[in-house]
Amino acid sequence: MPLKIVYQPYTLHFRKEAGTSRGVLTQKTSWILQVTDSEHPDVTGYGECGPLPGLSVDDIPDFEAQLASVCNLFNELDLEVFPFNLGIILDQLVPQHLPSIRFGIEMALLDVINGGERILFKNDFSQGERGILMNGLIWMGSYENMLEQVSDKLALGFTTLKMKVGAIDFENECHILSKIRERFDKTEITLRVDANGAFTQDNVNYKLEELAKFDLHSIEQPIKAGQPELMSEICATSPIPVALDEELIGHFDYREKFALLKKLAPPFIILKPTLLGGFRHTDEWIEIANRLKIDWWITSALESNIGLNAIAQYTASKNNPLPQGLGTGQLYTNNFESPLTVEKGELHYRFDKNWELPHF
Known part of the structure; x- marks a missing residue:
């Protein structure tokens, strides 16, 4: 062959x-x-x-x-x-x-x-038998724009929302979260936030205390990666469970991965196969996290539907019950047509829809 x-x-x-x-x-x-x-x-x-x-x-x-x-x-x-x-x-x-x-x-x-049919992992998702629960992503924008995004995601049936924070005025970000909590408590809507490393040593504790008022599920990467002593302290003391994301990038040696997670001891890690080196490296992170009793979920990293399809099928093979971050397929005007469909906050693989693939 x-x-x-x-x-x-x-x-x-x-x-x-x-x-x-x-x-x-x-x-x-x-x-x-x-x-x-x-x-x-x-x-x-x-x-x-x-x-x-x-x-x-x-x-x-x-x-x-x-x-x-x-x-x-x-x-x-x-x-x-x-x-x-x-x-x-x-x-x-x-x-x-x-x-x-x-x-x-x-x-x-x-x-x-697997035969060149875009079925990389054969499971109940890739066979069209079940969906994958997802979070709805709220991108940073103006206050009005972010509120509009929240309304749109709720209308589409999402019960977990992930909001980007750290770029617009912090009070406005908190106001948006308060608006959501006025309508839905944590048993109705799960809220995640992602700081993408935007907080600093000087303001991180204050901001975590303020954000904790909104019954958040987790906060992704509150400070920039590469500050192990500070991040270890934050993971241990934060009133909001911390999920590490950027912190994992660039670590490819198994022992290095284990040492990092053992030192930082985060409640969650977030796994992006594109950034981590593929599925085999992602498998290592999952194995280590399971050993250390760290929960995890998988997200796409702005891939087209070709990459998203592979990540979704891999994710389904892991049977992780947490909402996953796989809602990026709808971001683009010129994405490749595919069987991937979002329905009521879940990603599905529908065989009545065909692939439209690039010509070489």
């Missing part, structure tokens, strides 16, 4: 500006991979490499040159891939400092291994 891989860039355009404490996004580029099998020309696998600007380890100026180098090496080796050697191929082919490339190739090869 000699395989060949090609790629092409694809720029995704946001329907509306997406604001975080790191800035406002209007578009995002992914590199779409296609793997073909010369012995089985009807079998084609697709993957997606989508580094996030300013966040991914492989958000580097020569990213495309690095991707081309990996693909050229892959094609020169005339590889055959099976479940038992997939991990070996990835380890030998893709350097650790290119996590989104590793993820994209892993995704495409899993697609080929």
Whole structure:
């Protein structure tokens, strides 16, 4: 089964500006991979490499040159891939400092291994038998815009909302949360907030105390990553359970991952396969978290529906009951049509909808 891989860039355009404490996004580029099998020309696998600007380890100026180098090496080796050697191929082919490339190739090869039908993990979700519970994401914007987003998500049936905080006026952010709590208590609507590292040592305790008034489920990454002593103290004393996100990026060694989680001891971690180096690295984080009795959930990282599909199927295979962060497929005006459908706050795979895939 000699395989060949090609790629092409694809720029995704946001329907509306997406604001975080790191800035406002209007578009995002992914590199779409296609793997073909010369012995089985009807079998084609697709993957997606989508580094996030300013966040991914492989958000580097020569990213495309690095991707081309990996693909050229892959094609020169005339590889055959099976479940038992997939991990070996990835380890030998893709350097650790290119996590989104590793993820994209892993995704495409899993697609080929499973027949090139976009079913990478066979489970009740990918067979269309159940949905995955999700949180509805509220992006930063004006006070009025954020309230409008809240109303829209509630109307769509979401019972968990995740609000980005840390960029607009803090009092306005608290006012929005208070408006939600005036209508719904924590048994009706679960609230998460994501600071994306926006708080500082000087104000983090004050802001956590203020936010705790709104019965929040968790706060993601209250301070910037790389401050282990302060983060350990925050995880231990915060009135809101802390979920680590950016803190996990760039850690690829198993022992390093274990040491980090053991030291910081967060209640939750958030897993983004694109940023962590794919499913096998995500498996390691889950195994360590389970050993240390740390809860977790999985989120997408602004991938197109190609990447989102793979992440959703992987997520379903883990049977995690918490709401997951998989609502990014509706963000773009030019996303690829797919069987992924959001219904009443859940993501479903509907076989009556077809894939629209890029042409190479």
